[in-house]
Amino acid sequence: MKSNPDRQLTCVRSLELAPIAPFHFDSTFHKPSHFPSSDCSWEPSRFWMTRRWVGQPVGLKLQDVGTVQQPRVSISVFSAQPLSDRSLQTLVDNLAFDYDLFADLKPFYSYVECDTLMQPVLERWKGMRVSGAPLYESLIVYIVLQNATVRRSVQMLENLFDAFGDAVEFEGRLLSSFWDPQVLAAVEEDSLRRLKVGYRARSLLRVSSQLITGFPNESYLRSLSDEDLRQELLRLYGIGPASVGYLLFEVFHRYGCFNQVSPWEQRIYSRLLFQQELVPAQRILMEVDQRWGPWKMLAAHYLFEDLFWLRRHEPVEWLENLIRL
DNA sequence: CATCAGGGCCCTG
DNA sequence: CAGGGCCCTGAT
Numbered sequence: 001m002k003s004n005p006d007r008q009l010t011c012v013r014s015l016e017l018a019p020i021a022p023f024h025f026d027s028t029f030h031k032p033s034h035f036p037s038s039d040c041s042w043e044p045s046r047f048w049m050t051r052r053w054v055g056q057p058v059g060l061k062l063q064d065v066g067t068v069q070q071p072r073v074s075i076s077v078f079s080a081q082p083l084s085d086r087s088l089q090t091l092v093d094n095l096a097f098d099y100d101l102f103a104d105l106k107p108f109y110s111y112v113e114c115d116t117l118m119q120p121v122l123e124r125w126k127g128m129r130v131s132g133a134p135l136y137e138s139l140i141v142y143i144v145l146q147n148a149t150v151r152r153s154v155q156m157l158e159n160l161f162d163a164f165g166d167a168v169e170f171e172g173r174l175l176s177s178f179w180d181p182q183v184l185a186a187v188e189e190d191s192l193r194r195l196k197v198g199y200r201a202r203s204l205l206r207v208s209s210q211l212i213t214g215f216p217n218e219s220y221l222r223s224l225s226d227e228d229l230r231q232e233l234l235r236l237y238g239i240g241p242a243s244v245g246y247l248l249f250e251v252f253h254r255y256g257c258f259n260q261v262s263p264w265e266q267r268i269y270s271r272l273l274f275q276q277e278l279v280p281a282q283r284i285l286m287e288v289d290q291r292w293g294p295w296k297m298l299a300a301h302y303l304f305e306d307l308f309w310l311r312r313h314e315p316v317e318w319l320e321n322l323i324r325l
Numbered sequence: 326c327a328t329c330a331g332g333g334c335c336c337t338g
Numbered sequence: 339c340a341g342g343g344c345c346c347t348g349a350t
Contacts, residue, residue: 035332146333152347153332198345203334240334264332324331324348 005169009059009078013088016065016074019101023071024127025064028099031131032308035150037141037157038176039165050168050177051134053091056080057177059170060095068127073101078170100129100253108255108295115291117273118299121306130301132251135218136211137178139236142243143203149324152196159195160204184208203238210236226254255298258288264322265304271318272303 029047040049045064050057059078066072075095077088096102109126112118132138144156161167161176164183168175184192185208192201215236221229229252233244245260261269261281270279273287292299311319 143333147331147344147346148333149331149347152345155347193345196346199334199343200345238334242333262332322332 004167005174006166007057007080007168009057009080009168009170011079011082012076013079013083014074014076015088015092016072017092017096017101018066019071019073019096020104021071022068022105022127023066023073023101023129024068024125025062025071025073027125027128027305027309028131029062031305032312033304035154037154038161039178041173041175048171048173048175050175051091051095052137052178052180053079053083054087055180057166057168058083058091059168059173059175061171071127078168094134098132098134098251100131103129103253105129105298108298111295112292112299115299117291117303121302124309125302125306128302128305130250130253130255130298132253135221135247135251136181136208138247138251139207139211139239139243140178140204142246143200143207143238144197146200146238146243151325156195156197156200159197163195181208181211185212200238206237207239222252226257229254230257249297249301256294256296258297258300259285261285264324267322268304268307268319269300272307 025047026042026044030042040047042048047062049060049062051060052058056079061076061078063074064072065074075092077083077091083091105127109122112122133141140160141157144153144160148156158176161178164179164187165177166179168177184204187205189201189205192204197204216232221232224232226248230244230248233239233247234241239247241260242262245257248254248257261284266281266284267278269284269288270276273279273284288296288300307316307319310316
């Protein structure tokens with residue numbers, strides 16, 4: 001992370017949103033299973049993040065000013081130049097989509113009402129949403145995740161932030177921001193490799209180019225069926241079945257897409273679902289399908305995050321060995 | 326010191 | 339459709 005901001009974001013606009021109840025602020029905006037990155041920061045009931053908006057970095061502060069049953073979220077948008085009403089509104093609409101604020105999860109809760117695994121988890125996290133990021137940002141994250149340990153993924157992303165993102169300051173907070181795909185697409189592969197991203201340099205470049213030209217926009221992508229969307233995303237260079245699995249769920253909120261289990265996740269689900277060390281991947285996929293049908297990935301997400309929240313308070317012995325730092 | 330595998334994916338045969 | 343190679347890093 002840079003020590004000096006490239007920009008001070010001094011213009012502020014504020015508004016409030018009322019997500020559909022039930023809504024759980026902290027578990028929506030903070031995902032303990034994700035690796036930390038300097039473009040956001042969380043404290044109980046408060047969340048700061050940056051986002052690219054019409055070619056500029058903006059800062060956002062979100063605050064929990066309601067309750068699970070009467071949810072309200074206050075949003076402050078910080079920018080270098082004033083935003084028009086229309087621009088602000090579109091930005092907030094995007095944000096609401098990414099964090100699933102207006103999803104009605106009541107049908108899901110009814111579906112899993114009698115599930116013994118889910119009951120205790122829902123007592124803690126009912127109202128948690130799937131939180132995503134814009135497509136391009138997510139692609140970058142999934143590329144640096146590939147074939148790397150957590151520490152290395154963090155290092156690669158921070159190197160990229162330092163080289164191409166804008167460091168911004170608002171409310172006394174210094175955060176990184178992403179960059180526009182045009183910036184990366186114009187870079188030499190060698191200078192990317194110097195940032196220790198290795199062979200991923202090629203994927204980063206080609207994905208950036210693909211997003212500028214020749215890739216459908218997000219509103220079209222959102223309109224596609226799960227299968228069509230999967231096929232479309234697989235066209236991105238360096239994005240294979242594992243990354244697409246994450247994209248479908250996190251970015252596009254396809255709650256029922258769960259047909260890929262990586263080895264470390266396989267071990268985690270083996271424990272959570274079967275209290276065993278290692279169950280065949282196919283067995284896990286069958287089980288979640290039978291238990292949770294169209295909600296299977298969402299339900300699995302609840303279990304997964306619950307486990308990582310638990311780990312914050314006390315280390316989970318068997319889990320620590322699976323998380324390779 | 327060498328070797329290897331890691332929260333995949335592409336490319337080749 | 340199986341399997342080798344790929345950047346780097348830390349573990350052995």
